[in-house]
Amino acid sequence: MSAIVNDVYFLSEPDVAAARLPLEKLAECFADAHPLLSADQAHIEASRCYFCYDAPCITACPTAIDIPGFIRALSTGNLAGAGQKIFESNILGGACARVCPTEILCEGACVRNAQQSKPVEIGALQRVATDAAMARAAASGKHPFQRAAATGRRVAVVGAGPAGLACAHELAKSGHEVDLFDAKPKPGGLNEYGIAAYKMADAFAAREVEFVLSIGGIKMIPNQALGRELDLGTLRRDYEAVFLGIGQAGVNALSIPGEELTGVMDAVRFIEILRQSKDKSDVKVGRHVVVIGGGNTAIDAAVQAKRLGAELVTLVYRRGREDMPATSVEQDWALVNGVAFRHWAAPVAIEGDGAARAVRFARTELVDGRLALGEDGFILRADMVLKAVGQSLDVFDADALPKIGRGRILVNPETLETSLPGVFAGGDCIVGQDLTVQAVADGKRAALGINAFLEGKANG
Amino acid sequence: MADLRINFAGIKAPNPFWLASAPPTDKAYNVERAFAAGWGGVVWKTLGEDPPVVNVSSRYGGVAYNGQRLMGMNNIELITDRPLQVNLDEIKQVKRNWPDRAVVVSLMVPCDEESWKRILPLVEETGADGIELNFGCPHGMSERGMGSAVGQVPNYVEMVTRWCKHYSRMPVIVKLTPNITDILKPAQAARRGGADAVSLINTIQSIAGVDLDNMVPLPAVDGLGTHGGYCGPAVKPIALRMVGEIARNMPQLPISGIGGVSNWRDAAEFLALGAGSVQVCTAAMHYGFRIVDDMISGLSNWMDEKGYARIEDLTGRAVQKFVHWEDLNLAWKTIASINPQACIGCGLCHIACEDTAHQAIRLHEGGEKKFYEVIDEDCVGCNLCSHVCPVDDCITMQSQPTVEHLTWKHHPNNPMRVPAEAAP
Numbered sequence: 103m104s105a106i107v108n109d110v111y112f113l114s115e116p117d118v119a120a121a122r123l124p125l126e127k128l129a130e131c132f133a134d135a136h137p138l139l140s141a142d143q144a145h146i147e148a149s150r151c152y153f154c155y156d157a158p159c160i161t162a163c164p165t166a167i168d169i170p171g172f173i174r175a176l177s178t179g180n181l182a183g184a185g186q187k188i189f190e191s192n193i194l195g196g197a198c199a200r201v202c203p204t205e206i207l208c209e210g211a212c213v214r215n216a217q218q219s220k221p222v223e224i225g226a227l228q229r230v231a232t233d234a235a236m237a238r239a240a241a242s243g244k245h246p247f248q249r250a251a252a253t254g255r256r257v258a259v260v261g262a263g264p265a266g267l268a269c270a271h272e273l274a275k276s277g278h279e280v281d282l283f284d285a286k287p288k289p290g291g292l293n294e295y296g297i298a299a300y301k302m303a304d305a306f307a308a309r310e311v312e313f314v315l316s317i318g319g320i321k322m323i324p325n326q327a328l329g330r331e332l333d334l335g336t337l338r339r340d341y342e343a344v345f346l347g348i349g350q351a352g353v354n355a356l357s358i359p360g361e362e363l364t365g366v367m368d369a370v371r372f373i374e375i376l377r378q379s380k381d382k383s384d385v386k387v388g389r390h391v392v393v394i395g396g397g398n399t400a401i402d403a404a405v406q407a408k409r410l411g412a413e414l415v416t417l418v419y420r421r422g423r424e425d426m427p428a429t430s431v432e433q434d435w436a437l438v439n440g441v442a443f444r445h446w447a448a449p450v451a452i453e454g455d456g457a458a459r460a461v462r463f464a465r466t467e468l469v470d471g472r473l474a475l476g477e478d479g480f481i482l483r484a485d486m487v488l489k490a491v492g493q494s495l496d497v498f499d500a501d502a503l504p505k506i507g508r509g510r511i512l513v514n515p516e517t518l519e520t521s522l523p524g525v526f527a528g529g530d531c532i533v534g535q536d537l538t539v540q541a542v543a544d545g546k547r548a549a550l551g552i553n554a555f556l557e558g559k560a561n562g
Numbered sequence: 563m564a565d566l567r568i569n570f571a572g573i574k575a576p577n578p579f580w581l582a583s584a585p586p587t588d589k590a591y592n593v594e595r596a597f598a599a600g601w602g603g604v605v606w607k608t609l610g611e612d613p614p615v616v617n618v619s620s621r622y623g624g625v626a627y628n629g630q631r632l633m634g635m636n637n638i639e640l641i642t643d644r645p646l647q648v649n650l651d652e653i654k655q656v657k658r659n660w661p662d663r664a665v666v667v668s669l670m671v672p673c674d675e676e677s678w679k680r681i682l683p684l685v686e687e688t689g690a691d692g693i694e695l696n697f698g699c700p701h702g703m704s705e706r707g708m709g710s711a712v713g714q715v716p717n718y719v720e721m722v723t724r725w726c727k728h729y730s731r732m733p734v735i736v737k738l739t740p741n742i743t744d745i746l747k748p749a750q751a752a753r754r755g756g757a758d759a760v761s762l763i764n765t766i767q768s769i770a771g772v773d774l775d776n777m778v779p780l781p782a783v784d785g786l787g788t789h790g791g792y793c794g795p796a797v798k799p800i801a802l803r804m805v806g807e808i809a810r811n812m813p814q815l816p817i818s819g820i821g822g823v824s825n826w827r828d829a830a831e832f833l834a835l836g837a838g839s840v841q842v843c844t845a846a847m848h849y850g851f852r853i854v855d856d857m858i859s860g861l862s863n864w865m866d867e868k869g870y871a872r873i874e875d876l877t878g879r880a881v882q883k884f885v886h887w888e889d890l891n892l893a894w895k896t897i898a899s900i901n902p903q904a905c906i907g908c909g910l911c912h913i914a915c916e917d918t919a920h921q922a923i924r925l926h927e928g929g930e931k932k933f934y935e936v937i938d939e940d941c942v943g944c945n946l947c948s949h950v951c952p953v954d955d956c957i958t959m960q961s962q963p964t965v966e967h968l969t970w971k972h973h974p975n976n977p978m979r980v981p982a983e984a985a986p
Contacts, residue, residue, distance in 0.1 A: 149629030152952050155909030213906040217953055
């Protein structure tokens with residue numbers, strides 16, 4: 103490989119380093135990107151809500167939170183009522199307030215869009231209500247819900263991400279005993295490991311898990327992975343029902359030459375390292391970073407790489423901007439943070455001698471509606487390559503598995519029961535929007551399915 | 563360019579916007595600033611006898627609505643707490659500095675002839691353009707037999723007005739209290755006593771709110787509350803009615819309209835219902851004297867647009883159309899119409915009609931856009947939907963073709979009806 107390729111000058115060795123920025127700058131870059139509204143801001147914003155009847159925002163929310171109801175409660179100073187209304191529909195309302203792509207959900211449906219192209223900031227208001235309610239619960243030691251009388255039934259929930267937590271909470275509320283397993287050392291799933299740090303600042307994910315578990319009746323058992331320490335057959339024997347909220351733990355490969363080079367990394371792994379780092383000063387990042395992919399993971403990786411001090415971060419997506427799975431708000435956020443976008447290009451090789459130095463791209467185009475590689479391309483310098491081209495179900499324990507279709511566990515859409523009686527599933531491991539709020543909705547729906555199943559068992 | 567000059571009961575001013583007798587007109591400093599900002603006149607904060615009254619600390623209670631401050635305000639301040647001579651000297655100086663502006667002096671002394679006889683020449687000596695008798699103050703002073711304690715007894719109103727006309731050559735404006743059953747009674751009494759004009763409304767007895775943490779009415783003074791006088795945008799409809807009532811019954815009596823006037827549009831409404839000048843307080847206390855700038859240009863532009871050359875062309879324009887209920891045409895019908903393009907689908911019209919009115923608005927079925935529609939045959943034309951709709955001009959009221967004209971006076975359901983042929 104020549105020392106000069108196209109217009110890129112290779113003047114030094116591959117440059118991957120930690121602590122590119124001073125500690126205080128890192129702290130600033132990874133602090134809460136959208137801080138809590140002040141009481142005044144919340145009051146003004148709440149007064150913009152029309153308190154619609156049959157409100158479109160409720161319909162747009164997978165967990166059907168009574169949004170006009172909680173905002174009205176906020177505006178009258180009934181903070182306790184506001185929080186309660188949210189948690190009745192969505193016990194992870196605090197996480198959703200932070201990570202929901204509200205622009206395609208509640209805020210996208212707000213009638214204020216039609217009137218003034220500016221929806222009520224529902225997410226920010228939800229955070230005001232849930233933060234206050236969670237703080238009150240933490241201070242008083244009182245969980246907002248009481249459990250029903252003990253049923254003596256035992257349910258296993260596998261995966262302590264949003265789906266598993268929501269399911270476990272609803273089951274505990276119904277009076278069942280829940281064992282909640284997770285493959286990782288900490289519960290929380292993607293909220294703990296997979297979302298940009300500035301969206302979940304101040305150990306929020308851990309605090310929220312603590313809040314959810316404070317209902318009682320849920321035993322958290324970490325470091326237990328299905329197919330590793332757990333097998334489904336044993337779980338089905340030991341518990342009356344099982345919920346699988348195992349997400350998509352597998353990561354798709356690029357399948358191009360050079361993928362094994364040092365400096366090439368899965369974006370989810372990069373984000374996980376960042377999230378688990380205390381002050382981010384030990385997280386290595388390249389001087390030139392190329393992120394491949396167009397979803398929210400790609401955006402989270404690219405922006406965080408930039409905020410760690412990378413000089414140039416380029417996000418390359420094989421189709422156009424409008425085709426990116428990341429929402430326009432996420433895309434704008436990346437652009438504002440100085441991430442460069444390149445569209446209509448796919449990687450064909452990562453080049454380097456032991457360590458990555460550049461990525462070779464071919465231009466892409468649509469031929470008869472199918473994506474095809476064009477003749478020419480370009481080369482981008484890259485000390486670090488972050489792959490974010492999708493995740494997949496980590497297939498385990500093939501014999502005992504419920505039926506899978508198109509890489510997802512198949513379920514009855516009403517009850518979320520799988521092909522195996524008494525085994526339910528929800529969240530990213532089933533078909534649907536891969537969103538925290540959808541996972542919560544699934545977890546709750548599955549819990550209701552489990553309740554019905556257990557009742558059927560008792561009566562049958 | 564419309565001519566905004568007025569001659570109100572013999573008092574001339576370059577425009578009809580006066581500051582009401584209140585804290586903004588308590589001292590020369592404020593009044594000088596007001597005149598520099600462009601106000602046409604002031605009614606100096608009420609003078610009383612020495613020794614001056616003492617005011618409390620904590621004087622106002624505010625009422626907000628849906629995050630909007632000062633929809634209403636109440637106050638428990640009394641009349642001026644400065645020595646009489648200080649005020650008289652300042653009034654004299656201000657009038658000398660601003661000869662083209664109206665300087666009216668508000669007065670309140672005990673209800674005996676001697677007191678009034680004593681103070682009137684002192685005021686006249688300042689060169690003030692007129693006096694306003696404060697028969698309206700509803701708190702504090704009324705406990706001492708002054709203010710609204712006088713204004714609520716028509717005989718006293720007449721008596722004091724007569725003294726003032728007798729002992730002074732100045733035009734006398736009688737300021738009326740709304741805390742009374744029939745506003746015509748004190749207005750007629752004032753006229754009998756020789757009043758040159760009336761001004762109304764003074765503030766309405768009120769409690770601004772209750773501090774629920776300390777269980778004390780607001781505003782609170784050292785843990786206790788008392789009732790005050792309510793003013794601001796919230797009282798405007800009450801004031802408009804009272805002004806209109808006097809205007810249609812006493813067409814020759816000049817009226818200075820007061821009560822929630824915040825902008826030129828409010829002022830135009832008071833003028834239309836019979837006022838010859840308006841007085842402002844809360845809006846100035848909320849935003850400062852600079853609001854008069856838009857009042858002047860807004861009223862002037864609007865008058866140009868409508869072809870009104872002078873204020874007196876406008877005064878009373880709507881009075882003839884302010885009738886009694888029995889004069890309304892019961893055969894006339896209007897119904898609501900929702901513009902589907904403008905509808906944002908909030909459903910407020912539907913739920914208002916469904917829960918609290920006539921079940922005449924339903925969700926439009928089919929089509930991509932969610933919108934509501936009126937069931938014409940069930941709509942009684944009450945206007946409720948058009949008021950709750952947050953979108954301007956989305957719900958409009960459409961008057962229906964009417965051939966008949968039928969008032970309650972002639973309606974068959976009225977046992978006391980006048981036969982049609984017997985009607986004049």
